[in-house]
Amino acid sequence: MGHEVLMSVEYGHVFVANVNDGKLIDLRIEPVGSDNQDVGKIYLAKVARVVPRLQAAFVNIGEDSDGFLGAREARTLLVNADRDTPIEDCVHDGDTVLVQINRPADGDKGPQLTADISLPGRYAVLTPCRTKVSVSRSIEDDKERQRLIDLAETVRDRLGIEGMDGLAGWVLRTAAEGVDNELLEKDMEMIAGIWTDILDKGDDNDPPCLLHQDLGGVERGLRDFIRPDTASVIIQGEAAFRMARSYCQKVMPQAEALITQSESGEILFDRYDINGTIDKALSPRVDLPSGGWITIETTEAMTTIDVNSGSHSDPALAINLEAVTEIASQIPLRAIGGLIAIDFIDMQDEADGKKIEDSLLAAFENDRVPVRIGQMSNFGVIEMTRKRDRLSLLKSLPAGYFDNTEGEDD
Numbered sequence: 024m025g026h027e028v029l030m031s032v033e034y035g036h037v038f039v040a041n042v043n044d045g046k047l048i049d050l051r052i053e054p055v056g057s058d059n060q061d062v063g064k065i066y067l068a069k070v071a072r073v074v075p076r077l078q079a080a081f082v083n084i085g086e087d088s089d090g091f092l093g094a095r096e097a098r099t100l101l102v103n104a105d106r107d108t109p110i111e112d113c114v115h116d117g118d119t120v121l122v123q124i125n126r127p128a129d130g131d132k133g134p135q136l137t138a139d140i141s142l143p144g145r146y147a148v149l150t151p152c153r154t155k156v157s158v159s160r161s162i163e164d165d166k167e168r169q170r171l172i173d174l175a176e177t178v179r180d181r182l183g184i185e186g187m188d189g190l191a192g193w194v195l196r197t198a199a200e201g202v203d204n205e206l207l208e209k210d211m212e213m214i215a216g217i218w219t220d221i222l223d224k225g226d227d228n229d230p231p232c233l234l235h236q237d238l239g240g241v242e243r244g245l246r247d248f249i250r251p252d253t254a255s256v257i258i259q260g261e262a263a264f265r266m267a268r269s270y271c272q273k274v275m276p277q278a279e280a281l282i283t284q285s286e287s288g289e290i291l292f293d294r295y296d297i298n299g300t301i302d303k304a305l306s307p308r309v310d311l312p313s314g315g316w317i318t319i320e321t322t323e324a325m326t327t328i329d330v331n332s333g334s335h336s337d338p339a340l341a342i343n344l345e346a347v348t349e350i351a352s353q354i355p356l357r358a359i360g361g362l363i364a365i366d367f368i369d370m371q372d373e374a375d376g377k378k379i380e381d382s383l384l385a386a387f388e389n390d391r392v393p394v395r396i397g398q399m400s401n402f403g404v405i406e407m408t409r410k411r412d413r414l415s416l417l418k419s420l421p422a423g424y425f426d427n428t429e430g431e432d433d
Contacts (some may be wrong), residue, residue, distance in 0.1 A: 025254040030244055031268070031291050032260040034421040040297055041248050047300040049248075049355050049391070050170050053240045054420040061127040061134055062413060063105055063237030066090075067222060068136075071116040078110045081133075082122060085231030088133035092122060096137035099152040100412030114136075116427075119230050126360075126411045129418070135411070142221075143233075144214040145246050145275050146199040147175065150421050151184065151218065153192035158307075161197040161389055171195045171207070182215045200251050206277075213274075219359045220267045247391075249278050256282045259291040304356045304416055309349055315342045315368075317349055319413070325362040332368050339368040340375045351386030358419070360392070360411030367403045382404065388433040 029040040032055060041049035053060055066084040070092075073080045078094040098104035099114040100120065104113065114120060126135035142149040151393050156175045158168045174191050184191040199207055221234045228234075237243060249256065256278070258264045262282045271279040285291045292298050304311065310316045315337075318329045330346040332339065350365065368380060376399040383405065387394045396407040413419070 024095070026250055026252050026258045027254055028244065028292045029261075029291055029294065029297070030241065030256065030263060030318070032190040032241070035242065035265070036421050038292070039240065039244035039248060042295060044110050045295045047295065047297050047356065048352070050297075050301065050416065051240070051244060051247075051413070052421075053413075055238070055240065058143075059123045060237055060240065060243075060372060061317040063235075064124045064233060065140060065142075066122055067123075067225045067228060067230045067232045067234055068120055068122050070114050070116055070120060072116055073111055073114055073242060075109065075111050075288070080110055080114050082120065083231050084122065084124075084134075084136070085233065086128075086134070088128060088131075090122065090124065090134045091132070091138040092120075092138065094233075096135075096139060098126075098141040098218045099137075099187065119301070121234075126415060127416060141194075141337045142214055142218055143196070143237075143246070144210040146202055147214060148194040148196060149184065149191055149193060149211075149214045151186045151367075154186060154189045155192045156195075157192070158195045159199075164200075167200055171199055172202055174207060175211070177213045182211065184218060192310070198250060203332040210274075238270075239266075241266045245270055245275070245278070247353055253278075253281060256257065256284055257291060257294075258282065259289070261289055290321055290423065295345065300356070301416070301420075304353060311342065311345045311347050311349060312340040313342050317346050319353060319357070319359075321359060322350045325364060326359050328363065328365045330367050339370045340372075340378065342365045343370065343375075343379050347379060347382045347386055351383070351390075352431045354387075354409060355390060355392070356417045358413055359415065360391045360409050361410060363407045365405045365407070367405065368400070369403050375405070409426050 024044050027042045029042055031038045035055050036052055036164065037055055038064055038184050038313045039051045040047055043326060068082045068084045071081045071083045079092040080092045080097065081089040082092050094113065098108050101108060101113050106176055120138060120139055122136040124134045125137045128134045139152050139185050156172050156179060158171050161166055175195055177191055180194055186192065224234050238246065242305055245267055258267055264277050267282050268279060271282060307318055308318050308319055315332045320327050332342050370376060382386060383396055385397065393410045394407060396403060399405050
């Protein structure tokens, strides 16, 4: 069975399911059409106002609402900035800046911006505000890591793309593992060409101006979800199937053979009961094999997760370890970001708390989104943060999604 990507276009949305051994591990949902995809857009923008008390700036990007640029995301604009450099040293009212959306607008909140721009390809990511060549931590073989670094540094020197302070940096993605030199070089050259076009467009326009937007949902799903061990990519919908094959022929020809179309009349997400998994991920309560459960509640400020043993007599450590596994599954699936507080069942042995910390760190090791995990407090609570890279699962689903799917089953 292995790793599979299932893709369906329905209800005006692209659904891309990342499935491992029959289990849904990640799901991306977005409206059809790249014009609706905000994350990754790059703008030539103008700073509307700097607000020192918020350590942030509001930036006019030419959309319905100004973007929010925090101090941490602005510091890359200042070569010698450190983690304590205030926002007012980085940008000023009226400044022209190059920014990228890293979190979409949500309700009355404008999009979150960063000046630390990244431009992804299939195998590499250009990071023009950085100078280092690095490799995805998921690639563990030391020889392979060194091969990729050596090649990327050679190509970087040849391309000569200037960054903020010297040659621009690059990150080699997990998909680069085992890829031959020619494919990797072509990918880096393509990205460099896109970046050059962005800069040229910026020179020819006044702010605010959209300079670049990412691929559409079908192409991005292929780019981001296909892995070296992917066994198959199954697509429901003729137009999406043609689009996927065309993209692979141009960018990742070795993956074209993986792509097949679902059977006529088949509801693709009935495989592995993906809709059942989505339904479970919309419920605040998730049961554990032991008979315990976790409760997940999200507010504007944070997400709280409470671990409960119920009437079960298993040791607290065993139930907590079960909870860690489920929490590490539910958080990415629900696209939960921001501050997360997990209240575990009380344990008497301090060493058990360390086991929970280590287990949680290991469980999120391969998360595609940056995660930071703190230590367990005296009250059995672990705080963690996870970058918000898209709307939550609940907010991403089309209105009436389950009403429609239930109607089809009838």
